[in-house]
Amino acid sequence: MNTTSSRPGTKPARYGMAVDLDRCTGCGACMIACAVENNVAPAGPDATPRTGITWMRVYQISNGAPFPDSRAAFVPILCQQCGKDTPCAAVCPQEAVEVDPATGIVDQMPQRCLGCRYCMTACPYHARYFNWWDPRWPPGMEKTLNPDVAPRMRGVVEKCNFCHGRLHAARDRAAAAGRRELLPGEYVPACVEACPAGAMVFGDLDDAASEVARLARDGHSFRILERLGTEPKIYYRTARPWVRQAATQQRKETANA
Amino acid sequence: MGFTRRDLLRFSGGSAAGLLLTPVPWTLLHDTAVLTENWPGVPRPRHGEIATRYTTCTLCAAGCGVRARCVEGQPVSLAGVAGHPGSRGALCPAGLAGHHLTFCRGRATEPLAKGKPVGIDHALASVSAAIAECGSGESVAILDARPGRAASLVYRRFLAGLPKAVHCAPPDAQPYGGFGIDLENTRAILSFGARVLDGWLSPGRVLANRSCFQLIQAEAAYSRTASLADVWVPLPPGGEETFAAAVARALQGDDADAQAAHVARILLHNQPAIAIGGGAAAARINQILGSVGRPGGFLPRRDFMPATNIAALPDHSIRVLLIEEPAANDSLPWDVVARKLAQNPMVVALTPWLDGCAQHADYVIPAPVYLESLDEAPTPEGCTVAGFSLSPALLPTPPKLMAPAEFILRLAHDPSAYSEILKQRVAAIKKEARGTIFTYADAKSTRVADFASADDLWKAMLGGAAWFDDPIRSSRTESLPRAGWSNPPAVPSPEYPLVLISADSPPPHGSPLMSKLYRESGLRRSAIAAAVHPETGRAHGLADGGRAIVKIPGDSFTAQVIFDAAVMPGVIQSAGRASSPASIRRA
């Protein structure tokens, strides 16, 4: 596993998120903002729910009750930025996955990716996506590409990297203002910024004073697949017991649901 | 001895071995890596000067503030405006990708007469002639998607000069008349099918206040709002009036069924409460609750410009109809409109798109889309005070397009440009000296009176700002206008024993990203999916995941069947289709 050294003179951060499932309405604004920020191409007409690229993907879960007592909740799933024994980083044969010790972000290098897709089998959250096609934009729409993010070519794996381009831009702005440290709120991924419900909070989990650290410690917070021991950095919150159960325990159905 | 085959082999072998010691193969190998990184066909983003510009979204009636990140003048991403009193810094998914709209296919690119390109002057002349030829009893109508704008005033002025003319609106425009909703103080909402959590008012405002009110969603469809509401009252299709009457009885202390009583209890314990949606059903309940004219209920505002509901016009009375296409084209029920057309009508579509009302039009006048030309955003829907903002263009206007208001100005032989009309509107605001201007760039609010001149105000608004009127103190308590039904609920019949209902609106024209991402995440079912309760499915011989043929009066389509135990038995739940009686059988 390749490790870059921490930025000298700065305290390493451990960026994470707290997502309030009681506020999420499944509108998908986070998905759109993510795709716009990260130059995700609108795949062609052949793309299916299992071959499209959704770095941020909102799932719908239900309380399992039949009509008329059914209720839904929505769970946005993005790369959980696993902090311990990061499964994808451990298995990549070319070290195209790098866990940055300065930020805790699990970064994917599409330029080095061979496209073997071993990392995709290793990821329990299915947060990694493969470019099954060449990226194609409708004529003219390439003008709307974000210059801070390189579009990927066919045959490589990509995933959420907490809008790394925005981190660099924030660091540049801080440096221009003569600071080495980022102020809270100065660096925010596109999804967090876009959520109309304000359901997502982003920040440094190691900063005890930050909102996200406070929310992560809260009794309503949990992580998905915590028992696998990968120490994900996305905390989900809900006061509804059925949502917590549906998000953490498998349902007992036997047939292909 | 000549050069033998063996010599050749030895030479080749030696060269190959020697070559490995030179940089040649290694550089070539490295070049392959560079080639794979620069795959032909993968576009490179343009680099250049990055600037922030502000505008207002005109994709729906919410009028959210927009902050655009532009590279060399091209918007590459949009975000909300922090502190905006109406939108609370949020944008909906359509707004976040609004800058893609200009690249969508299916645009009308030049004026068309019955499908053939014509010059704009020819179109103007033909329409003028048709208007002049209108006989007695035949009227000219302008179907205004969003009445209340400066453009609407242009329409009215033009129509006032004609002998018989009417300014009308789609049935579900202006659902609250001249009233706004005091959502910040509302404690309970009884919604008859309104998409409260899925596109009602502005998402930022609704979601900022979500934890303050109890939401009772009364509809047949298991919609997103129904699935997230505090209480879902699954009404049989067409049962809104009955249920509303029951709730009204319960509110007044009379006997009613358990469900109505439960809802009435919630409304009484969480005051102020309001009822929205559903035609006349909500009006009665609002009357009993006394929610009109009270804080937490419906508050009057100054600017109301009533437009006639097109459904209320006499049949076969319109000879020339000019339609300004609503941005979200689901609210234009063509069959309702068609009934109002006289013999030999002329339909003129003022629209950017070829697939909406342009399909039924004789003349198509291509209009610019959001961000392509200076436009206006009127009072945000549901706002308790009058409002106005400009939507400055962030993109160059494609040639041969003409804004709808501009077309009407030409018909009226008025040489003014639309931008001048807007400037006059801003000047009027300055003259009335009421209200505040919220500027997007610095999130500051300034009283209108503090602006030195109308010019200063105009400049401020062009830079991205919203005007909000002062609230009026009025004791008006008259009822809300009866909300229109674009698509009244259907009831089954022996031939069509089920009812087809829609849980989602059809996707309006939007970024190709939107439909792609929704399809892939399964958040919105495709239009060719038909969800039925497993019992209903089995009763009609269907298989989960199989195909079925759905028949509705006048149409039929093939759909993929989804068994969903959350869906009401006896309905077929689909996306983007008008409610209608239906039958289904295995394909």
Next chain:
Amino acid sequence: MPDVDTQRMPRGVRRSSPRQFLLWILPWCALLAFGLYGAGLCLVKGLNQTNMDNRFAFGLWIFLDLTVIALGAGAFFTGFLLYIFKKNELKAVINSAVVIGFICYSGAVAALLVDVGQPLRFWFTFWHPNVHSMLTEVTFCISCYLTVLFIEYIPILLKNRKMRQVPSFLVFEFELHKLMPVLAGVGTFLSFFHQGSLGGLYGVLRARPFAFREGFAIWPSTFFLFILSAAAAGPAFILLTTWLVSKISRKPLVRPEVLPLLGRISGILLLAYILLKAIDTLVWINSTSPARGFAAHQFYAWKPFGAWILFVEIVAFGLLPALILLRRRLRQSTPWLVSAAGLVCLGIATNRFVLTIQTLALPTLPFDRFLTYLPSWQETATFLAVAAYGVLVYSLSFRYLTLFPQEKDLSC
């Protein structure tokens, strides 16, 4: 006067006429062409030509690659037994085993090059190796082992009647033959590691409690189980292919005691494997899986992969053929022997299938569903190309090279 074709054949054996041979290889050439077309489509248009997707990132190709590499293990294991353990009876099949191994490994590597999204970047693994990744280990070892197999194939080629006439080839071959024990040792060492790492690929996946296993140091138990199962499958596959070639060519190719010997070797190893596999499965059911928070029976609740598949893998295709192969009387009977060998190969294929396909079909996220996957025609065609390539190489080798040294004596 022997014609050009016969001059290239080994001395003293009968081969079919050129016309008959052409009739045999033509359909395989056609299949190869068709398969290359399918593979070409995948390379040119991209992997959207397959039915793999973000959930089934590995599909038919990986499953077949793993199976084929396990079956080709006969090459290293026979070499190991012959050159290190001095079991000289295996001289009768070693050449055939090497050719089969070469075919299996080269075919698998070719399929892998089509399977990756960026084949031109294949050398990145060598340039930026990740010491923690099992796949790095697999890449290195398989590349080295393919080279070893190639070097082992050369002497067989050079012993061709025409090739021998070049003195320098004869000398080269003689020198190379002295290296054979070294090559066999190296081959065994490399095979040990890559067969194991192929098992390790799945055993290390913490995200897939169905596949995850504890083990020894960094190696999960699947590492060792894969080596053992490959060692068991190798001789069985050689048995099967030798019998098949013998049937097709209608000639005895090996002495009657060779095949039962292969069967016995396979049976012993298979029994050892089944015992260890059974222990491993029990440990997994009672300890490993619950420790990850999943009860093992949950995984078998998804149709169509019920607990029957476990039974089939361990008992029907595992214990049963092992017991057959360990009984001398049954080994003497060809139908029993060959059927048992077939079952062994099927068992290894089932084991690889369970680890590649079933693992991916099972949901990981709590609100996920069981997934299905069926390969597209392009994927199937690519593998048919590999099979056709194998048959063609083997047919040519059988015709012109001495794959079975005992054939000459048996044909008298």
